[in-house]
Amino acid sequence: MSTVALSTIVNEETGVVDAAWLSQKMAPRLVLRAGVRPGQEKMGGMSAGEFRFLDVVLEGEGGEGGEEEHVALALKQSAPSANGAMMGLAREAFFYAELAPSLSLAGVPRCYFSEGDMATGEAQMLIECLTDAVPAGVFFGAGNPNNWAVKARLGELCAGNPSPVETTRLSFSLYAQLHAAHWQSSPLFEKGWLRGADWYRGEGEAGWAGAQQMAKAGWEAASAQRLAGEAKLKWDPHLVACLDASFGKVSWADFQAEKDDRPFAFVHGDAHPHNALWTRQRTDGACLRLIDFEMVGVASPAQELGQYMISHMAPELRRAHERELVAGYHAELTEALRKRRAGEGGEGDEGDGEAQVAAFTLEACWEEYVAGGAGRWVWFLPMFWQMTPVAQFFHDQLAAFLKDHVADPANMPMPRV
Template identity: 50%
Template sequence: MAGEFNRVDITCEGGEELSLVMKSVSKEKLSTSIQLGLPREATFYNELAPRLGKVVPRAWYAHGDLLTGEKVILMENIASMVPAGVFFGPGNPNNWGLDLPQLSSEAGSPPAEQVAKQAFLCYAQLHAEFWQSEQLLQLSWLRGADWYQGRGQDSWQAAQQMAADSWSEIRAENSKAPADQAPEALQWDPHLVACLEVSFGKVSWQQFQSDIRAIHWTLVQGDCHPGNALWPGQESSSGEEMKLIDFEMVGIGSGAQELGQFLISHMTPALRRSCERSLVASYHQELTSRLRARGLEAEASAYSLEMCWSDYVAGGAGRWLWFVPYLAKVCPAKVAQYFNDQTAAFLTDHFPNPAQVGQPRV
C-alpha cells in the first residue's frame, strides 16, 4: 500500500546484533494514509498481533496516528522469505518482469496449490483466534467496526460510490461506437458486465445490515492476496513458518471471503477449478479444529462446510465486483484486463445466473 521500507541494523548493549525492517509512511503519502486509515496497522501489531504467534512478523515497536497519517513499525527482517505470489505463475501483474523460475527454485519450487493450502491454514488461525469476538466491535480503529454495529453509513456509502462512479464512467465509454473508443479499451466479458449491472443495482445500506447478521464475522487481513503472504526461502531458519504481512486494511468481515479474494487474485482459473473445493475444506477443518481447541464447540458446530463454501463464493465474487471497475479506472489497461478475466471466470463458474450475485463488498 503506502508503506516505505528501510533496513535497520542494531547492536545491542550486550553485543547481540539485530536486523530489523522499518515500515513507515512518506510525507508524500500522508494524505492517502489518512484517507484510508493505514496507521491502523501499527495498532494491530500492538494490540492483536501478539495473539497470533509466528503467523505474523514480530514487531519490536509500532506507532500509528490516524489523524496525521504517520506510522512507524520496527519488525523482524524476513528478507530470506519469498512472496508467495511468485509460485502462481506469470499471469498476475505483480509477477510481470520477475525471474519466476529463479525465485521459485530458491524456495524449493512448491506448487501453487500447496502454497495456497498453507496460506489458508494461516488464515484459519487468524480467523479462529478472533471468531465473532465482541471485543473487536469495541476497536473503532478496525475497518468496518462501526458498520457491524449499524453506524458509519456515510463512510460505507462513500466506499461503494468509489466503484459505482467508476462503473458509470466505464458504461458510458462502452456505449460509444467502437471507432470512438480508446485504442487500449478493455475487452468486457458479457457475463461480467451483466453481473456488474446487477450487483451495483443492489447497493443498499439496509440490505448490507441485514446481510451481515448472517455472516460469521471475524478479524480479517483486508488485503488478502498471495503477495501479502511469505513462504520460507532456502536461507530461512529451520522450522520457519509461512507468514502473513500487510495489515493496513485490517478489519472485521467474512473470513472465507478472504479465500475467494486470494484465489481470484493469482490462481489460474483452470487450477482453481481443480482444487478450490479441497482448499476451502482444508481451511474449514483447520478453522473449526482451532475453534474447538478454544472451547468454542457450539460456534464450530454452527459453521458447516457448506456455509463456509457459500461465504467463499459470495464473498470472493462480491469483493472483486467492487475491485474490477475501480481498478479499470486507475490501472493500465493490460493490468485491468487480467483482473477482469479472472473475475469473469469465477463468476461464470459460480454465478451462471447474474441475478444471483449480491452487492459489491467494500
C-alpha cells in the same frame, strides 16, 4: 505523533543508523550500534510505506557485560498524507500494538515498536526482518501483473519452492488461525481503527456508502465507455451483467441484515499471495509469513479465500483444487475453534461456542467463499478498470470465477467494501 524523516535516522552515505533514536523506540533495550543491511530491498506486498532494512545490536538482557543480541529489523514509515488518512493506512501500527500479541500466530512478524495516527495516516514501526524471503505471489507464474517485473527471474525464484496449490494451502492455514483467534468476538467493534468495526456496530453509514459510491462511479464510467464503443478492455457479457446486478443491490439496510446472518472475525483485509513471504527458503525451516496489515478489519472470514483465489490462481488450477483447499481451511478453522472453546486460547466469544462451530458448516463456508470473493472483486475492479493491461488480467480472473459459480446474475451479492 511526529514521524522523524528516515534521512535523519539513516545516513545513506555511510549506512550508519542513529542508535540513540532506536534505543528510544526500543526502550528498555539499549541499542549499541546499527547499520543498513547491504543489498536487501523490499519484496512483496503493495504497501505505500518506505522501508529501511537494519542490522541492530542490542545490549544483553543482563545489561552491560551480557551477551549482545543481534537482530535484523525492518524500519517502516508512512508519512502524513490525505490519501493515507482516507485509507486508514496507519492501522497497521495499531494492529502490531494491540492485536498482534494476542494472536500467537507464527505467521505474523514480531514487532518491537509501533505508533500511528489515523487522522494523518502517518505511522512508524520496527518489525522483524524476514530474511532469505521471496513473495509467495511469484509462485503463481508470469501471467499475474505483480510478477511482470520479475518474469526473467521466475525460474530461479520458484526453483525448490512451493507450487501455487501448496502455497494456497499454507496461506489458508494461516488465515484459519488468524480468523479463529477473534471469531465472533464483539470486542473487535470497539477498536475504531479496525476497518469495518463501526459498520458492525451499526454506525458509519456515510463512510460505507461513500466507499460503495466510489466503486459505483468507476463502474458507471467504464460502462459509458463500453456502450460508446470506446472500451479498451474486452468486457465479458456475463461479468457485465453480474456487475450491473451487484451494484443495483447496494443498500445499507440490506448490508446490516446480511452481516448479522453470517460469521464475522478479525481479517487480514488484503488477502492475496503477494502479501505473504516464503522465508528461509529451501531449508527445513522454510515457512510462510503474512505481511502488510494496513487493511485489517472486521468482515466475513471466508471472503478472504475467494479474494485470494481470484487475485492470483489460474482458473484451470482453481477449478481443479478449490474444493479441497476450502475444505482444508474449514477443517483447520473448526479444529481451532473447538480448541478455543476448550480453553486453549481466544477471548470475547459470545453465545454457545459449539453452536457457532456447528453453524459454520463446510457448505456455509463454501457459499461465503463464492459470495465473498465475487462481492469483493466486484468492488475492486471498477477502482482500477482504466489500468490496462493490468485490469484485463483481473477482469478475466473474475469473469472465469463468475461463470463457474454465479450462473444467474440475479444471484450476485452486493459489492463487498
